[in-house]
Amino acid sequence: MAKKENKFKDYGIATQSIHTGTDYDAETGAVRRPLHMANSYKLPDDLSKVNYSSTDLLMYARNGNPNQHWLEEKIAALHGAEDAVVLASGVGALHALFWTLLSSGDRVVYPKVSYMAVYRMFHELFNRKFGVDTVMADMTDLDAVRRAITPGTRLVHIETPDNPTVGVTDIAAIARIAHENGALLSVDNTFASPLNQRPLELGADFVVEALTKFINGHGDAQGGAIISNDLETMDRIRYEAQVNVGSVISPFNAWQIFRGSVTFPLRMRQINASTQRIAEWLEARENVTFVSYPGLPSHPGHALAKRQMKNGFGGVISFGLNADDRTVERFCAALKVVTFAVSLGHDESLIFPQPSYDERILLYPERFRRGFIRFSVGLEEPEDIIGDLDQALVAVGL
Numbered sequence: 001m002a003k004k005e006n007k008f009k010d011y012g013i014a015t016q017s018i019h020t021g022t023d024y025d026a027e028t029g030a031v032r033r034p035l036h037m038a039n040s041y042k043l044p045d046d047l048s049k050v051n052y053s054s055t056d057l058l059m060y061a062r063n064g065n066p067n068q069h070w071l072e073e074k075i076a077a078l079h080g081a082e083d084a085v086v087l088a089s090g091v092g093a094l095h096a097l098f099w100t101l102l103s104s105g106d107r108v109v110y111p112k113v114s115y116m117a118v119y120r121m122f123h124e125l126f127n128r129k130f131g132v133d134t135v136m137a138d139m140t141d142l143d144a145v146r147r148a149i150t151p152g153t154r155l156v157h158i159e160t161p162d163n164p165t166v167g168v169t170d171i172a173a174i175a176r177i178a179h180e181n182g183a184l185l186s187v188d189n190t191f192a193s194p195l196n197q198r199p200l201e202l203g204a205d206f207v208v209e210a211l212t213k214f215i216n217g218h219g220d221a222q223g224g225a226i227i228s229n230d231l232e233t234m235d236r237i238r239y240e241a242q243v244n245v246g247s248v249i250s251p252f253n254a255w256q257i258f259r260g261s262v263t264f265p266l267r268m269r270q271i272n273a274s275t276q277r278i279a280e281w282l283e284a285r286e287n288v289t290f291v292s293y294p295g296l297p298s299h300p301g302h303a304l305a306k307r308q309m310k311n312g313f314g315g316v317i318s319f320g321l322n323a324d325d326r327t328v329e330r331f332c333a334a335l336k337v338v339t340f341a342v343s344l345g346h347d348e349s350l351i352f353p354q355p356s357y358d359e360r361i362l363l364y365p366e367r368f369r370r371g372f373i374r375f376s377v378g379l380e381e382p383e384d385i386i387g388d389l390d391q392a393l394v395a396v397g398l
């Protein structure tokens, strides 16, 4: 796909979020570009030059659609990057990247604490099905990372802050270690979002964003993006993963995410501020055993987060209650403002406990293994969220 020049690249992120990728509609002059639901397009008269596995020509929706392309321009701009590929989900984007980069015999080093699908892909799928050498490492321990990376390591994948413990990993340091060993670095930036963290500027080769979360921000669409300045690999991702494996985004989801992302910087600034306040409140509350949020001085990655993040520390907190699994579930169910559901980064606050019998919990630091909750702060009045948490704690006797 031909790269469009970003006319707004010298402007701030809120301006780019509004103006990049949009224009007057050529046919009608409408100030909003249309939603193109077509799944196929008129072919040129001379077919001899058509490459059916390419994304350069609009010909079939799996090879790309205009709403996807306009969203790609904006997502690249939010990271100050040359290119973005937008796919059907955050996991679709992660898989597209791993599938394109990894071959049997290659080593990938992945985090002990990560999004569940990354754990599944590397703990049981890429290794068993394709003979990829998948090695787990504690990414907060640089010596452990150095030990895990051997010659033949193709990719190091990290997530920071991580899902769900909200641990912080040093992007620049791991980029250096990876590059010294001839490996590439990919960073899942979903928890931070591009307002707060731009890993390409810290040395990462690829960034993945689950657009489903803060960038769309309204809990009504699914999408994911890979962002990079490595144009050659991005073209391979389009060929090897988008067109020939097929995780393409629907035009409607791309249109919805484009619309949601217009207000992304504004929403994220409010979410940063509310989350900081709520994290401080939680930390002072009795029967809360720990609060993990990089904006708190008590977080082991606080100083690092201050260096590599800007504007704020994101919208997700993890915390523990001095309670058993059943009481934690009753607490979540007793909330009236906060919604008891998976996902994060919506307009509404979302809460999700991870029970002590979950197989992955043994990979988390000790304090995360009892009464563990992931909390995504939304755009409700922060006092209302705090009041709600308080009444639900009281309701279950905490």
Ligand SMILES: *Cc1c(COP(=O)(O)O)cnc(C)c1O
Pocket: 088, 089, 090, 091, 092, 115, 159, 163, 188, 190, 191, 210, 211, 212, 213, 222, 223, 224
């Ligand atoms: C949600 C999430 C994903 C996956 O996104 P989907 O759109 O649900 O596939 C990936 N990484 C992180 C950190 C997430 O929170």
